Amino acid sequence: MNSQSLRFDSRLNQAMAPRLQYAVRLLQLSALDYEQELQQLASKNPFLELGDSPPPGASAGDTDQGATDVDSHVQTETLEHDQANGDDPMGGDEPATDGADQGDGQGADSPWTLDPGGVRDGAKESQGSALDLLACSTDLRQHLRGQANLLRLSARDHALLCTVIESLDDDGYLRVQADEIEALSGFEPPADATEIGTAVKLVQSFDPPGVGARSVGECLLLQLENIDADLRPLGRAILTDHLERLAQRDVPALAKLLNRPAHDIEAVCAALRRLDPRPGLRFASGEVQFVIPDVVVRKVRGKWAAQLNPALVPRLSLNRRYAELFQRHQDARHAEMNSHLQEARWALRNVEQRCSTILAVAQAILRRQYGFFEHGPLAMKPLALRDIATEIGVHESTVCRVTNNKFMSTPAGLFELKQFFSRPMAMAGGGACSPTAIRGVLQALVDAEDASCPLSDVDIAHRLERQGLKVARRTVTKYRQMLSIAPADRRRSYAASAA
Numbered sequence: 429m430n431s432q433s434l435r436f437d438s439r440l441n442q443a444m445a446p447r448l449q450y451a452v453r454l455l456q457l458s459a460l461d462y463e464q465e466l467q468q469l470a471s472k473n474p475f476l477e478l479g480d481s482p483p484p485g486a487s488a489g490d491t492d493q494g495a496t497d498v499d500s501h502v503q504t505e506t507l508e509h510d511q512a513n514g515d516d517p518m519g520g521d522e523p524a525t526d527g528a529d530q531g532d533g534q535g536a537d538s539p540w541t542l543d544p545g546g547v548r549d550g551a552k553e554s555q556g557s558a559l560d561l562l563a564c565s566t567d568l569r570q571h572l573r574g575q576a577n578l579l580r581l582s583a584r585d586h587a588l589l590c591t592v593i594e595s596l597d598d599d600g601y602l603r604v605q606a607d608e609i610e611a612l613s614g615f616e617p618p619a620d621a622t623e624i625g626t627a628v629k630l631v632q633s634f635d636p637p638g639v640g641a642r643s644v645g646e647c648l649l650l651q652l653e654n655i656d657a658d659l660r661p662l663g664r665a666i667l668t669d670h671l672e673r674l675a676q677r678d679v680p681a682l683a684k685l686l687n688r689p690a691h692d693i694e695a696v697c698a699a700l701r702r703l704d705p706r707p708g709l710r711f712a713s714g715e716v717q718f719v720i721p722d723v724v725v726r727k728v729r730g731k732w733a734a735q736l737n738p739a740l741v742p743r744l745s746l747n748r749r750y751a752e753l754f755q756r757h758q759d760a761r762h763a764e765m766n767s768h769l770q771e772a773r774w775a776l777r778n779v780e781q782r783c784s785t786i787l788a789v790a791q792a793i794l795r796r797q798y799g800f801f802e803h804g805p806l807a808m809k810p811l812a813l814r815d816i817a818t819e820i821g822v823h824e825s826t827v828c829r830v831t832n833n834k835f836m837s838t839p840a841g842l843f844e845l846k847q848f849f850s851r852p853m854a855m856a857g858g859g860a861c862s863p864t865a866i867r868g869v870l871q872a873l874v875d876a877e878d879a880s881c882p883l884s885d886v887d888i889a890h891r892l893e894r895q896g897l898k899v900a901r902r903t904v905t906k907y908r909q910m911l912s913i914a915p916a917d918r919r920r921s922y923a924a925s926a927a
Contacts, residue, residue: 451778455785456829459722459740462782466742466775474765475750475772479743568600568639568711569593575634585627588613592627592640600639600708601647602628638707645671648703655699662688662696674700677918694921721837723790723845725801732801734790736783737837744779746772788820789830793848795819800848801838805868810852810860855896866897867907874913879921887916 454462470478566574572593576586591613595604606624613619631640632650641647645667652660652667665686666674673682674697682697683690704710725734751772754765793816799807813831817824831845852860873891877883883891885904892899899907913919 451781452826452829454778455782455826456832458833459720459737461833463740463742466744466779469771469775470744473768473772473775475747475754475769476775477745477747479745566711568596568598568708571711572596572631572634572639576630579630584615585623588615588619588623588627589630592624592631596631596640596708598708598712599706600636600641602631602640602642636704636707636710638704644705647705647707648700651703651707654703659696659699662686662692663700666693666696666700679920719835719842721835721842722786723834723836725790725794725836725838727801727839732794732798734787734794734836736787741783742779744776746776785822785826786830786834788822789816789827789845790836792816792819793836793845797848800864801840804840805864806872808848808850808862808864808868810862811849812851813849854898861897863907866892866899867911869895869897870904870907871911871913874908874919877919879919882916882919884916 454465457465467478470476573590576589576593579586579589581589588609591609592602595609595612596602606621609624609627610619628640634640637651637654638647639650641650648667649664652663655663666682670682670685673685677697679690679693679697682688682693686693720740721737722740723734724737725732727733751769754769793811794801796811796815796819797809799809813824813827817827820827831849834845836843836845847864850862850864853863853866855861869892870888873883873888885901885908888908889899889901889904892904908915
């Protein structure tokens with residue numbers, strides 16, 4: 429017999445409001461991504477205004493902090509108070525003239541005021557646009573075609589030469605066969621091997637040296653004129669017959685095969701490694717993405733201080749005129765506009781909270797890692813996210829989001845905030861040390877080693893142990909690779925051994 433019954437369970441679950449979830453997601457964005465998010469928000473919300481940020485090179489002293497709406501929460505609260513009391517939030521009179529015409533002494537009748545495409549009244553000289561001053565980027569093929577146009581060639585030879593140029597890859601190598609070049613040219617009668625070979629030789633004589641090569645060895649052979657004349661015969665022999673030994677830096681084997689002293693081989697190999705194996709890469713059109721720091725750390729009056737980079741502080745403000753007009757004429761039909769106003773107030777609080785949280789985390793890191801800023805990587809201490817979260821009174825996940833994609837500019841370089849956190853590694857004396865400090869000691873050992881007898885990973889591990897740092901050999905290898913330090917056999921200097 430089946431029986432039915434009702435049962436009630438009482439459970440307590442944590443749930444985040446949608447706006448809080450959105451604010452948490454925005455906290456882990458980089459400064460540039462966050463600014464793009466605010467631009468999209470300002471374009472949809474009529475109550476928000478996003479001003480222009482100062483140039484990235486501007487310092488904190490050169491930026492008017494009063495114009496930065498970091499403390500926009502205070503402005504929002506003042507507006508809400510005025511609206512509740514029925515006061516006019518706009519306050520005083522509006523300015524009679526535009527601010528752009530004040531302070532610089534240049535009015536509409538100024539002789540230095542020019543219309544687009546106009547001329548200066550005094551000198552009567554034409555004024556170009558600012559776009560005329562921008563540098564025009566030139567790719568590899570344009571650079572080579574410009575040199576080809578200077579040669580006195582027939583129409584057929586010039587077309588074949590341009591076909592070879594267009595067949596080059598971005599590194600400047602010719603990786604297509606002669607029959608493919610013949611098919612691309614579309615000549616009648618078809619171009620023979622002699623014509624194609626002549627066009628390839630012409631391309632190989634162009635700038636940059638090494639362009640048009642079909643292999644790495646040929647590319648370096650085309651650049652032999654850039655090394656000393658005394659080293660060229662030996663360098664040609666190495667590139668022709670022993671290129672793999674050069675890549676492996678096997679100086680003893682090359683000295684034995686070529687019957688030359690090891691220090692001579694090392695000098696030639698050093699000169700060959702200074703050549704450019706990818707000559708076309710310097711004309712690559714890809715844009716370099718620069719990292720702009722979120723926090724700037726400088727020493728002021730003998731003490732280290734951290735501050736937000738004013739170039740990345742979003743200049744978001746509330747359009748008080750629209751807000752005041754809406755408060756005067758709002759009714760039940762304007763529910764959508766009221767939602768926009770509430771969203772604008774929330775966005776301003778979000779900007780303020782984001783800036784204050786990033787600054788609080790950076791200042792806490794500065795206090796905890798003060799020795800690093802004073803003495804360098806050797807003074808880096810172990811640090812956990814929990815330590816910073818406890819100090820500033822936030823959750824550990826908040827610190828994790830703040831340190832994601834955030835960078836700090838210091839006199840010693842640019843560091844991601846995550847680099848200041850590391851797990852503790854036990855020392856022989858009972859203390860703890862950070863991996864960054866161990867890597868600093870490892871770098872110091874390699875810098876002070878004898879070039880004729882470099883330290884192996886086992887030797888480095890033994891020396892670290894004598895200093896109280898018990899590190900396994902495989903950990904030493906991992907740290908050495910992180911520091912881009914070559915193995916011991918590749919760091920050996922045979923010239924120092926001969927001396």
